[in-house]
Amino acid sequence: MEIDNIFYESAKTAIIEFLKDEFKSEFPQKFKTRFLDFFYKIGSYEEEGEKLRPNLILTNNIKEVVKAVPESYMLTLFEDEDEILFNARMKSMLAFSKHDWIVFIEIKENGYSYGICKTLNSIKEKSFIQIALNSDVLKVKSQNDELALVLLEAFSSTLVTLKRLGDKRLNINLSLTTINNHTFEEVIKEFVNASFSKLRTTQRKLKEMKIMYENIFEAAFKNIQGAICVVVDKDYEDKGFLADGIWLKHPIEFSKLFFQSKSYNEAKLLSIAELFIDMLNYDGITIVDNLGRIRAYNVFVETNLNRVKSIVGGARKRAAYTIINSRRKHIVGVYFQSQDGEVFFERVKDYRKSDTKEVAKKVAKEPAKEPAKELAKPNN
Numbered sequence: 001m002e003i004d005n006i007f008y009e010s011a012k013t014a015i016i017e018f019l020k021d022e023f024k025s026e027f028p029q030k031f032k033t034r035f036l037d038f039f040y041k042i043g044s045y046e047e048e049g050e051k052l053r054p055n056l057i058l059t060n061n062i063k064e065v066v067k068a069v070p071e072s073y074m075l076t077l078f079e080d081e082d083e084i085l086f087n088a089r090m091k092s093m094l095a096f097s098k099h100d101w102i103v104f105i106e107i108k109e110n111g112y113s114y115g116i117c118k119t120l121n122s123i124k125e126k127s128f129i130q131i132a133l134n135s136d137v138l139k140v141k142s143q144n145d146e147l148a149l150v151l152l153e154a155f156s157s158t159l160v161t162l163k164r165l166g167d168k169r170l171n172i173n174l175s176l177t178t179i180n181n182h183t184f185e186e187v188i189k190e191f192v193n194a195s196f197s198k199l200r201t202t203q204r205k206l207k208e209m210k211i212m213y214e215n216i217f218e219a220a221f222k223n224i225q226g227a228i229c230v231v232v233d234k235d236y237e238d239k240g241f242l243a244d245g246i247w248l249k250h251p252i253e254f255s256k257l258f259f260q261s262k263s264y265n266e267a268k269l270l271s272i273a274e275l276f277i278d279m280l281n282y283d284g285i286t287i288v289d290n291l292g293r294i295r296a297y298n299v300f301v302e303t304n305l306n307r308v309k310s311i312v313g314g315a316r317k318r319a320a321y322t323i324i325n326s327r328r329k330h331i332v333g334v335y336f337q338s339q340d341g342e343v344f345f346e347r348v349k350d351y352r353k354s355d356t357k358e359v360a361k362k363v364a365k366e367p368a369k370e371p372a373k374e375l376a377k378p379n380n
Helices: 009-023 029-039 062-067 086-099 128-133 136-143 184-195 203-223 254-258 266-281 315-324 353-365
Strands: 055-059 072-080 102-108 111-119 149-154 159-164 168-173 227-232 244-253 285-289 293-300 331-337 343-347
Touching (some): 111 128, 254 266
């Protein structure tokens, strides 16, 4: 009998080295063993039949981390002298990730503290992890060996990312499929810039809307199986190519919710963001334009098999490349994500890039004006 054993030994070695570089000699051997056994389950973790995409923090000083994140809240739940109850602690806390709580494990010489933390800010502001990773205070403490910090994000059942301060990252891909090496953040940044390339507003409001889009798509990336979102020109009129779908008579305009910056409705903003995620999760394609408006969802396109026969992937990916290869001048680009963790944003071939450049020049030269008061009230 001939038997071949295949192991993910290289992933295990890479994780150990990543933790060792951050924690130096402080990372306990017994805890490391339990953590590695748990690591491979985190992307496919379920609680009462619901799939979760947890975020974890490993640190030697959780109070310093939380202090560096404005409007954050921390709740310590357990304090143990050893690692024996690690699995039980994880099971009791991971369910909180359903509502974006981050599970933390504080590793000290005399034991472990377990708990949850979260920033209580707006959806138009950066997340806890984004703020922590970009904190200059935490970076200095890390450089002085005063702080060890590893942030773990489960993006899909097969893709888990470990992050450290200073843009240090380790992607663990447990899939047998080779995926693009583009980072999620790079893809989303390009997609978001395309989605607001022709919106005229103040720099502050534009920044807030872009952050909100980034937060929406991070939630979508973690919580839905796959999606296609197509960006079209603001003046786009469909002639039949994307006609098979639900086009909104009145597009949803996120920008209107920001017109009154001091009195915007956070509940309405959050509800519409959730609606957007539900549309992305719907079968088919979601359409937005470069004013940041949601135009349509549940859209289907007839796939040209001759043009996409070389594409490796399912129907969703073939649909994405059908649009990318369509050479239609008023379709800007396509955001694609798969259940395997692959994500990309590609411009439609022959899209008129000069239009975007000209608008960018005009926006840079002319200061944006505040919208008139009668336009400030969002539609009820």
